[in-house]
Amino acid sequence: MIPTNYYLILSAILFGLGVVAFIFRRNIITIFMSIELMLNAVNLAFVAFSQVWNHLSGQVFVLFVIVVAAAEAAVGLGIIILIQRNRQSLNVERVDQLKL
Amino acid sequence: MNVPLIVFFALAVIAVLGAISLILQKHPIHSALSLIVVMVALAGLYLLMGAEFVAAVQIIVYGGAIMVLFVFVIMLLNAGTEERTNFSSLAKFAGLPLAVALMGCLAAAVYSSNEQVQTVAQSGAPAPTKALSAQLFQEFVYPFELTSFLILVAIVGAMVLAQRDRKESHL
Numbered sequence: 001m002i003p004t005n006y007y008l009i010l011s012a013i014l015f016g017l018g019v020v021a022f023i024f025r026r027n028i029i030t031i032f033m034s035i036e037l038m039l040n041a042v043n044l045a046f047v048a049f050s051q052v053w054n055h056l057s058g059q060v061f062v063l064f065v066i067v068v069a070a071a072e073a074a075v076g077l078g079i080i081i082l083i084q085r086n087r088q089s090l091n092v093e094r095v096d097q098l099k100l
Numbered sequence: 101m102n103v104p105l106i107v108f109f110a111l112a113v114i115a116v117l118g119a120i121s122l123i124l125q126k127h128p129i130h131s132a133l134s135l136i137v138v139m140v141a142l143a144g145l146y147l148l149m150g151a152e153f154v155a156a157v158q159i160i161v162y163g164g165a166i167m168v169l170f171v172f173v174i175m176l177l178n179a180g181t182e183e184r185t186n187f188s189s190l191a192k193f194a195g196l197p198l199a200v201a202l203m204g205c206l207a208a209a210v211y212s213s214n215e216q217v218q219t220v221a222q223s224g225a226p227a228p229t230k231a232l233s234a235q236l237f238q239e240f241v242y243p244f245e246l247t248s249f250l251i252l253v254a255i256v257g258a259m260v261l262a263q264r265d266r267k268e269s270h271l
Contacts, residue, residue, distance in 0.1 A: 012210060021123045043142070
């Protein structure tokens with residue numbers, strides 16, 4: 001069967017790619033999507049560990065992470081709509097001051 | 101090479117390519133489609149590990165609901181190709197090395213982890229959805245109820261954030 005290490009290394013790679021996207025992209029929607037990518041990588045590690053120790057609580061936690069990601073997406077996209085409405089830009093470098 | 105290993109490598113390559121495509125695409129909608137590719141590949145990996153319910157939830161909630169929300173907002177805001185502004189020099193020079201170092205640290209920590217993680221392969225027994233639901237609704241029932249409250253708060257928050265402010269009109 002597949003060694004669990006492979007899953008964990010894939011999870012690390014995906015998390016690192018999410019960090020790279022988070023640092024290098026300027027569009028706030030893409031940055032938000034890179035956060036989702038990191039959450040997915042963590043979910044993969046959760047399921048892999050759940051398989052290693054043959055315990056299902058890891059998968060329950062994946063469900064919780066998905067719920068939190070859904071809530072985060074709803075609120076975050078609301079904030080993005082607000083930023084676009086107030087700044088007329090989605091570039092994070094144009095959102096560097098608290099005042100308008 | 102046995103068949104599950106080949107399937108694993110195919111799905112892993114698809115997921116990594118999707119993630120790289122997420123970084124390299126200029127248009128947000130292309131990035132969103134790349135992210136859907138990553139999520140579907142991860143759902144395949146969950147199936148490979150025998151976590152059917154998580155795979156189904158991954159497809160339905162992540163690939164369906166959340167990504168539809170993303171695509172909807174991208175289209176609502178008419179987000180175009182992202183403009184190149186003067187790049188932060190810190191991100192330019194320190195970003196990639198630090199991210200690669202983080203990735204390397206994680207992979208090294210996994211690789212040098214204890215014997216148990218390395219030797220215990222999957223049992224092959226599929227995680228029964230019945231046992232998962234028993235765990236979810238017995239041991240984790242209070243966190244589960246809390247998540248429903250969290251969803252409620254998120255719905256109200258999203259509505260409050262996204263509505264047009266009425267006070268400003270008569271200021």
